[in-house]
Amino acid sequence: MSALGEAAGPLFRPPGPDAAAEEEEPPVEIESLCMACLRRGVTRLLVRRVPFFREVLLSSFACASCGWANAEVTPAGRLQERGVRYTLAVQRKQDLNREVVKTDSATASIPELDFEIPAFSQKGALTTVEGIIDRAITGLEQDQPVRRETDPSVAGQIEEFISRLKRLKEAEEAFTFVLDDPSGNSFVENPHAPQRDEGLVVTHYKRSAQQAAILGIQEDESEAKAVEPADDLRNEVMQFNTNCPECNAPAKTNMKLVHIPHFKEVIIMATNCEACGHRTNEVKSGGAIEPLGTKITLQVTDPSDMTRDLLKSETCRVEIPELEFELGMGALGGKFTTLEGLLKDIQTLVEKNPFTLGDSCTPRRAEKLSAFSGKLQQILDGQLRVHFVMDDPAGNSYLQNVYAPEEDPELHVEHYERSFEQNEELGLNDMKTEDYETENATSEQ
Structure with a gap:
């Protein structure tokens, strides 16, 4: 226990008239379990001030049965600011x-x-x-x-x-x-x-x-947000209370802001109901409606195309011309997944929809839908080459360019002016954002 003996030396007595009084103060002794022989030993604790530094807690353990001893020092104050x-x-x-x-x-x-x-x-x-x-x-x-x-x-x-x-x-x-x-x-x-x-x-x-993080502390949040507010939101999962859309039981929805490289920020929302087990996830665009619509066409030529990341907004239509298939705006909601994931969702939608394959379905329709599901499976297995088209008049959908920032030879992105009908569907024709107060005052007069 030489370390403790050195610790009791003059260095760890505060300078001044109170030093002598502190020297007479005995250490606190606590009966403790010896981890070497599992018998009883004694732990001694002593607080001492290091000149030109701060207080430290000296602790030592000694076992009279087996002779095992240990000593260590712990800061008696809080973590420092730096x-x-x-x-x-x-x-x-x-x-x-x-x-x-x-x-x-x-x-x-x-x-x-x-x-x-x-x-x-x-x-x-x-x-x-x-x-x-x-x-x-x-x-x-x-x-x-x-x-x-x-x-x-x-x-x-x-x-x-x-x-x-x-x-x-x-x-x-x-x-x-x-x-x-x-x-x-x-x-x-x-x-x-x-x-x-x-x-x-x-x-x-x-x-x-x-x-x-290693020290188990969190830095000043207000300072961090002042420096990097966007990064803070991207690193934080927000949670709020809601009701399950299936059983209406209380549930919690998690929401997170995610930045997609070479695109924009999106909001991912996920709900998990503990009562009925229903799970749902949805993607919302983190920005405004783009000035131009976007049409993305991918020629699927390789099974690796199935792994491309994909963002389908609620306003996006999906087409596969070779199968004469079109998925309308709003179907399947917003999704952030892969091309394979979206095709599997479409396949599930076709196979488990009671209005298409239920008891009231005719044999001819059932056979046709079954054949369509089989062709989707061929696309997923890389046996059928098709064109996959995403048409989003709001411009908030995305399909990964695996050659970014270079051009992708299999991917074509077209920006176009929206038609009156498309603006009507998006509710833009009746939206007035300029000179609103002037026109409103004129109509009141």
Whole structure:
């Protein structure tokens, strides 16, 4: 328990007249279970303040039955607003004696050796620079006897690396010691404090989103939204209460904003009813109606075409000229799927529609629809080459160009002026967005 004995030294007494009073304060002792022999041991807890740093919690465990002991240090305060990086140039023996507070989340490294102790690979420790190197040497030497038997070449390389660490431990070579802690709670002693230490560089930095996630915290949402509002919405799934369209039981609908490359943003909505098991998903365009309509024609020539991403809006018509098939506006709703997924939905719609294949269906119609379903299956299996057409007067549908940003030889996209009838279907003929207030005032007079 030498680490705890060092911790009780003068370094961890706050300066000032209250230091003596704190020195008389005994540690808190708690009876604990020994994880080595499963008998009772004693854990001692002591809070001490590191000068020019902050308070830390020292904890040690000792078992009188088996002799197992352990000690670690934990920051007594909260996570700091910024991470911290200490870069120490070790040139003399005295530099190895600098006190170090290394938390669980800190990464210790020696760039000259490409050596690194990753975060969360060790418990927090109150030690020195020499202590960290000595702990690394002990860990590497632990399995060396087994390595010499199983893999002598690896054992030799590790032995050479241990020798270099021992030379650093004896200050025979100058090196750089780096302690990087995104929590901001690690510390390397400056023996010249409060004066500047020429050999120690302290850098405070803003945590990345990945570092914050590793620490289990969430950065300031208002600041993140101010910087990247669109990315925040794309990374967030919103949920609201609704009723199931089948059984009318209370259900929840999930909604997410997704950006489709080389196209635009869309809103995906999905509802799952726990009462009856009904599931539904729907896609809404995230933007306005486009100035021009869009007609997309794909010549299906290869089974790989079935994997193309596809966005079909509610205003889109689907045609397969070779089968004399047309799916009208509003059928199947909005969907974000693949070409294969849409064709399977069409096949299901044909096969399970009671008005087309029910008891009232004539044998001739049933035979015709069965043949149509078979041809759809041939398209899905890559046995039949057809043209697949998506005609959306609102311009909000999309079919993936697998050669993007280059042109796709099998894909043709045509933009056209909408007809009066198409504008009527979209409700655009009666929509007035310019000089509305002036005309409204004139009609009232």
